[in-house]
Amino acid sequence: MSSAYYGGCDVGSTTTKAVILNSQGIIARSIVPSKTDPEDSANAALEGAIQKVNGLARIQDLVCLVGTGYGRTEVPFADKNISELSCHAMGAFLCDPKIKSIVDIGGQDIKAISLNEDGSLCDFAMNDKCAAGTGRFFEAMSRVFGMELEEFSALSLEAKRSVPITSQCSVFAESEVLSLIAKKVPPSEIALGIQESVAQRCYTLLRRVGLREKVAITGGCAKNAGLVAALTKLIKLDIVQLSIDPQLMGAFGAAIFAQRR
Amino acid sequence: MKSINSVGENTIVSAFESVKSRAAEFWKYLRTTDKESIVSDIIDTWLLWKTIVKVYVRAVKTLSKRGPRIILDFKKYPYLLYAVDLRSFFRAVRGRKGVYRKSILKTLETMAGVCVEYFVEALSNPDRVIYFQGSIAGISELCRAMGLIPYSDLFMPILSVLLNPHSMEKYIDFAESSGIPADSCSVIKSAQGIFFKGQEFKAAAIIGNNMCEGQVNASLLYRKMKDIPLFTLAAPNNFKSDRAEEWFGKEIMRLVEWLEENTPGRMDWDRLREIFEERNRAVEAEMELWEMMRLQPAPLASEAIWLSHLASANLMSGAKEATEMFRTLVECAKENMEKGVGANPNERYRAVIWNPPMAVYWHVYRYLELKWGVSVIHESLAYNEVGFVDSSSKESMLRDVGKLLMNAPMAIIARGPAAYYLDPLFSIIKNWGVNLVLVSDHVGCKSAAAMAGMLRERARQEGIPVVRVPIDIMDTRFVSKDEVFNKLDQFMETVMKAEPLRKKVPAV
Numbered sequence: 001m002s003s004a005y006y007g008g009c010d011v012g013s014t015t016t017k018a019v020i021l022n023s024q025g026i027i028a029r030s031i032v033p034s035k036t037d038p039e040d041s042a043n044a045a046l047e048g049a050i051q052k053v054n055g056l057a058r059i060q061d062l063v064c065l066v067g068t069g070y071g072r073t074e075v076p077f078a079d080k081n082i083s084e085l086s087c088h089a090m091g092a093f094l095c096d097p098k099i100k101s102i103v104d105i106g107g108q109d110i111k112a113i114s115l116n117e118d119g120s121l122c123d124f125a126m127n128d129k130c131a132a133g134t135g136r137f138f139e140a141m142s143r144v145f146g147m148e149l150e151e152f153s154a155l156s157l158e159a160k161r162s163v164p165i166t167s168q169c170s171v172f173a174e175s176e177v178l179s180l181i182a183k184k185v186p187p188s189e190i191a192l193g194i195q196e197s198v199a200q201r202c203y204t205l206l207r208r209v210g211l212r213e214k215v216a217i218t219g220g221c222a223k224n225a226g227l228v229a230a231l232t233k234l235i236k237l238d239i240v241q242l243s244i245d246p247q248l249m250g251a252f253g254a255a256i257f258a259q260r261r
Numbered sequence: 262m263k264s265i266n267s268v269g270e271n272t273i274v275s276a277f278e279s280v281k282s283r284a285a286e287f288w289k290y291l292r293t294t295d296k297e298s299i300v301s302d303i304i305d306t307w308l309l310w311k312t313i314v315k316v317y318v319r320a321v322k323t324l325s326k327r328g329p330r331i332i333l334d335f336k337k338y339p340y341l342l343y344a345v346d347l348r349s350f351f352r353a354v355r356g357r358k359g360v361y362r363k364s365i366l367k368t369l370e371t372m373a374g375v376c377v378e379y380f381v382e383a384l385s386n387p388d389r390v391i392y393f394q395g396s397i398a399g400i401s402e403l404c405r406a407m408g409l410i411p412y413s414d415l416f417m418p419i420l421s422v423l424l425n426p427h428s429m430e431k432y433i434d435f436a437e438s439s440g441i442p443a444d445s446c447s448v449i450k451s452a453q454g455i456f457f458k459g460q461e462f463k464a465a466a467i468i469g470n471n472m473c474e475g476q477v478n479a480s481l482l483y484r485k486m487k488d489i490p491l492f493t494l495a496a497p498n499n500f501k502s503d504r505a506e507e508w509f510g511k512e513i514m515r516l517v518e519w520l521e522e523n524t525p526g527r528m529d530w531d532r533l534r535e536i537f538e539e540r541n542r543a544v545e546a547e548m549e550l551w552e553m554m555r556l557q558p559a560p561l562a563s564e565a566i567w568l569s570h571l572a573s574a575n576l577m578s579g580a581k582e583a584t585e586m587f588r589t590l591v592e593c594a595k596e597n598m599e600k601g602v603g604a605n606p607n608e609r610y611r612a613v614i615w616n617p618p619m620a621v622y623w624h625v626y627r628y629l630e631l632k633w634g635v636s637v638i639h640e641s642l643a644y645n646e647v648g649f650v651d652s653s654s655k656e657s658m659l660r661d662v663g664k665l666l667m668n669a670p671m672a673i674i675a676r677g678p679a680a681y682y683l684d685p686l687f688s689i690i691k692n693w694g695v696n697l698v699l700v701s702d703h704v705g706c707k708s709a710a711a712m713a714g715m716l717r718e719r720a721r722q723e724g725i726p727v728v729r730v731p732i733d734i735m736d737t738r739f740v741s742k743d744e745v746f747n748k749l750d751q752f753m754e755t756v757m758k759a760e761p762l763r764k765k766v767p768a769v
Binding site for chain 2: 082083085086089120121122123124126208210
């Protein structure tokens with residue numbers, strides 16, 4: 001087994017992810033809540049991953065470390081920092097080279113990415129002005145329902161019809177949901193309405209960059225089964241099941257860049 | 262006492278440390294830089310300071326014509342104070358060298374000098390000021406020939422944010438709290454805010470227009486609120502036709518007659534001819550400059566192109582200063598051309614700005630130049646389909662004034678079919694070897710937003726990368742400077758797959 005280890009670290013607004021790989025593939029991963037200082041977050045995530053690898057004692061033992069992150073949040077001690085767009089693109093492309101469109105739904109923003117045939121980035125669009133449709137939005141919604149995120153995401157799958165929810169503002173959406181619950185509208189229908197409003201937002205961004213199959217969702221919200229179903233219905237294309245945790249896609253892509261350096 | 266002494270001591274110590282570190286930096290510069298470069302840097306610095314002194318001396322001389330009234334002027338029109346601090350202007354040359362620096366300094370010097378004269382003239386002769394909505398190319402010449410002083414309501418807002426990006430925020434807020442919708446264009450809101458606060462220049466008459474929805478709203482507002490005559494110029498929607506040009510030419514004649522009835526102005530047709538002939542000389546030089554911009558690398562770029570045009574079209578159309586400025590720019594371009602060098606020694610991308618430049622963050626073009634090798638070689642405000650004015654007859658001059666107004670940059674965004682907006686862009690791309698389009702998605706401009714998809718799809722078909730930057734061109738609170746610069750960095754890194762030329766660009 002090769003002893004060369006490569007690291008990728010993705011400092012997100014909500015969680016920080018680290019992936020360590022070698023020539024065999026991913027051998028360790030870690031997801032930790034982000035702290036105020038990106039350096040602390042990166043350290044915590046990398047330490048979490050390193051502990052799981054026998055041949056590694058510290059971050060400096062990595063042959064190469066590539067950092068990425070939300071906005072220009074960097075991993076200060078990384079050998080290189082690469083845009084999260086490129087990292088997500090790399091990661092998704094390696095999972096399936098037929099992927100041409102990616103929507104990354106993170107803690108605080110949504111990005112749509114289109115890829116060229118060789119996996120390089122062709123275009124991108126971001127919704128970073130408002131939390132509507134992001135991880136924060138879903139956290140707020142599941143709080144309103146008094147449920148955990150996983151429970152909430154499955155709830156929409158039970159609905160036979162949906163209730164339209166505003167997709168303009170997460171604050172307004174929250175008050176709208178509260179008033180619907182008070183009117184005894186079935187929660188599953190409200191949940192489906194929420195998923196559809198986010199799916200619509202994703203669809204708009206995807207169209208902006210040019211929607212082509214295959215399509216993948218990355219970021220933590222990709223684990224939201226209800227959202228995946230709503231988006232699949234809207235775009236009329238199947239969404240690829242990624243072979244690794246979609247939340248780790250940025251860190252995985254960064255680690256691949258590290259390996260290729 | 263002890264704490265004051267500590268403060269004093271700390272101040273002296275930190276000043277000393279600062280001088281020490283500057284001296285160390287300077288010593289390192291002398292040791293690591295070749296003699297030729299040092300000499301060239303000295304010349305560049307000398308040129309900068311010479312320009313600054315010239316500008317301020319001219320400004321003081323001009324302002325002194327107002328005498329002590331100038332103090333009252335600054336009190337009554339507080340936004341004029343932004344024009345006193347020109348640091349933002351002159352810092353634009355940081356990182357730019359040689360002839361290119363000279364060309365930008367010439368542009369800034371001309372613009373600064375003419376601005377002050379313009380204000381003093383308008384302040385001193387309120388009975389002759391004609392308040393005009395929007396870009397005044399065309400109207401400016403007409404007014405001058407009538408002995409009137411044209412004043413664009415958008416001029417001061419735009420100049421202010423170029424000098425201080427936060428300068429119009431209070432006016433925008435005041436306009437909104439006075440009832441102007443928040444999603445309306447902030448360029449016009451700035452003018453409206455000045456108006457609502459009663460800080461607009463006194464004028465003899467107002468010329469409104471229907472260039473865009475914001476202008477129409479402002480026109481209605483001025484009509485209701487102001488007790489002075491207002492004439493609304495309504496240009497046809499499909500304006501690229503003989504019928505439209507002929508009709509609008511008659512409207513311009515109607516405007517002239519109206520101005521003669523309602524203001525002290527009297528048309529001197531010979532004077533108008535002279536003004537247009539001077540304008541044509543400036544345009545000739547400008548077109549020669551554009552021709553040279555086809556060279557790769559471009560001999561000049563950025564502010565020498567877009568800011569020079571903004572200044573000439575809005576401040577000094579038909580004035581000798583504009584001709585002199587463009588001729589100097591042509592000389593600078595020729596000098597670089599003969600040496601076989603470009604303005605940007607690291608030119609990798611040739612960009613066109615489509616939609617108005619990002620006024621609040623206009624230093625972004627310098628940033629792109631220094632960090633990513635992007636040369637801005639053309640832009641939508643500068644592009645001029647009208648070209649020369651036919652000064653052979655009264656009718657031809659009036660028709661061409663109409664054409665200038667109908668083809669004004671914001672007008673092509675807001676009126677007529679989408680082809681009026683898109684075709685010139687793709688023509689520039691083809692004829693100037695452009696490989697990158699920079700679009701500022703000004704949040705208040707619904708007309709440009711409506712065509713965003715069409716521009717994107719057409720650019721995609723033709724394989725031209727387009728970066729759209731959501732922004733409010735007058736208000737930093739919508740999108741911060743960091744967000745704009747980060748977005749552009751992301752685009753250059755991910756879509757253009759560029760490596761930065763340097764990690765950090767010296768700030769302005």
